[in-house]
Amino acid sequence: MAGQGLPLHVATLLTGLLECLGFAGVLFGWPSLVFVFKNEDYFKDLCGPDAGPIGNATGQADCKAQDERFSLIFTLGSFMNNFMTFPTGYIFDRFKT
Numbered sequence: 001m002a003g004q005g006l007p008l009h010v011a012t013l014l015t016g017l018l019e020c021l022g023f024a025g026v027l028f029g030w031p032s033l034v035f036v037f038k039n040e041d042y043f044k045d046l047c048g049p050d051a052g053p054i055g056n057a058t059g060q061a062d063c064k065a066q067d068e069r070f071s072l073i074f075t076l077g078s079f080m081n082n083f084m085t086f087p088t089g090y091i092f093d094r095f096k097t
Contacts, residue, residue: 008096019088027078034070043069 026033037043046065 023081027081030074
């Protein structure tokens with residue numbers, strides 16, 4: 001068991017890097033992703049015409065609901081990223097890497 005120390009440490013480092021690249025990078029790059037999602041018309045059905053101060057519907061679309069949906073997705077993603085450290089830590093402690 002003493003000879004397995006270095007491979008386990010290397011495997012732990014590699015899985016940690018993979019987790020950061022796969023999950024944390026999405027959260028840290030969220031503003032750029034929102035820009036791309038808006039250009040691709042994600043949740044565009046939540047946008048309604050803006051009545052404006054004079055009451056006509058010729059202005060820009062009101063996309064507050066779209067922004068709220070993106071905010072909800074970011075909140076859930078960041079919560080799950082932090083919450084999953086508990087079961088992952090238990091698995092690493094119990095079964096090694």
